[in-house]
Amino acid sequence: MDAELSANRPLVGHDWAVAHLIDVATPDPGPEPPVWSRLRHAYLLTGARHIGRSTLAGQLAGALLCREPTGTACGACADCISFTGGNHPDFLLVDPTTTDGEPDRDGGVLRAEQADAILHFTVMKPFQSRFRVVLIRELQRATPAFANHLLKTFEEPPAATLLLATATDTSTILPTLVSRCQTLKLRPSSRATLRTALQTRWEAEPERADLLSRLAQGRMGWAVLQLEDARMWQRRNRNRALATDLAASSIPERLAQADALAVHSSPAQLQEQVGFWLWWWRDVWLIQHNLADSCVNVDCEDELESLAARVRAADVTAFLQRLERAIQQMRANVNGRLVMTSLMIHMPMAA
Known part of the structure; x- marks a missing residue:
């Protein structure tokens, strides 16, 4: 099973969403067999990657598949163990796939044949639990054929069927599909919440916990990945080195780098790169305006101060606005090469 999915995987933050889903997953008092009158047939959990969408969906799925209908999964019954x-x-877990059918979030x-598999799954009665549960991740990556195939199912699914979906946002999802779901928008957790959890649950050193809580932008899952997976930290260091090099590079060198990034990076990796630049150049702006205490990349103080002294503040302000627009464009599936080329041209040039 995917590491993000478990009958009782801990979730940091989002207390309001957890409380709401426990409530709807708790059957009405009295009736036998149990009745779930507050449970909607479809839920859409939105928010940034690694913010807790899959974990929260897994908690709801586990609670409804569990043999003990209490609103939360017991974690010990045969259903919890198999889930x-x-x-x-x-x-049924449905992730975006490559043309070869390999999962690639x-x-x-999300393709038409996957929608057909969902339709086949939902018309069958539950085999051993009270519900059949489908989790579709990254719904914003649905093809029109996938979305249109499932419109009727999202509007009126078969009895004892729960449809769960996650997405970064709803801007590129078919509006009629969104309207058939109850949407729960997960917001970033506070820095203090992340820092405390990293120290108490994951036993991170205080200095490392503080740095990760700043860098994570409210995403607990991202902070844990950085803590546990050395490759993630190495990627961040590569992004950091690239940001420093590009500031001193010529336009032709930058354009060559834009082409290389577009060829060798997935859309999500390009968004991650642009997201890193946003926070990097935001720190430069903060230093230029004597607000260094609010910086995120506190372990790069010397590099940031040097860069802040060599670029014009007006150029940094304008570039931050371009980065914000670029993130929105990439979420709307604008061509990544064009976005990166534009950013490279307008990135502040260090003197």
């Missing part, structure tokens, strides 16, 4: 193990017969898409 956590990734082989529950009443649970960054660069893949």
Whole structure:
């Protein structure tokens, strides 16, 4: 099973969403067999990657598949064990895929044949639980054929069927599909919440916990990945080195780098790169305006101060606005090469 999905995986923050889903997953008092009158047939969880969307969806799915209908999963029954193990017969996980059918949440898409598999799954009655649960991740990557295939199912799914979906946002999702879901928008957790959790649950050193809580932008999952996966930290250091090099590079050198990034990076990786630049250049702007205490990349103080002294403040302000627009364009599937080329041309030039 995917590491983000478990019957009782801990979730940091989002207390309001957890409380709401526990409430709807709790059956009405009295009736036998149980009745879930507050449960909607479809939920859409939105927010940034690694903010907790899949974990929260997994908690709701686990609670409804569990043999003990209490609003939360017991974690010990046969259903909880099979769900956590990734082989529950009443649970279907659907991720974007490549043209070869390999799961790829960054660069893949949700395809018509996957919608057909969902339709086949939902028309069957639950095999061993009270519900059949489908989780569709990254719904913003749905093809028109996928979305149109499922419109009727999202509007009126078969009995005892729960549809769950996650997405970064709803701007590129078919509006009629969104309207058929109850949308829960997960917002970034506070820096203090992340810092405390990293120290108490993951036993991070205080200095590392403070740095990660700043860099994570409210995404607990991202902070944990950085803590546990050395490759993630190495990627951040490469982004940091590239940002420093580009500021001193010529326009032809920058354009060559834009081409290289477009060729070798997935859309999600390009968004990650632009997101890093946004926070990097924001720190430069803060230093230029004597607000260094609010910087995120506190371990790069010398580099940032040097860069802040060599670029014009007006250029930094204008570039931050371009970065904000670029992120919105990439979420709307604008050509990544064009976006990166424009950013390279307008990136402040260090003296």
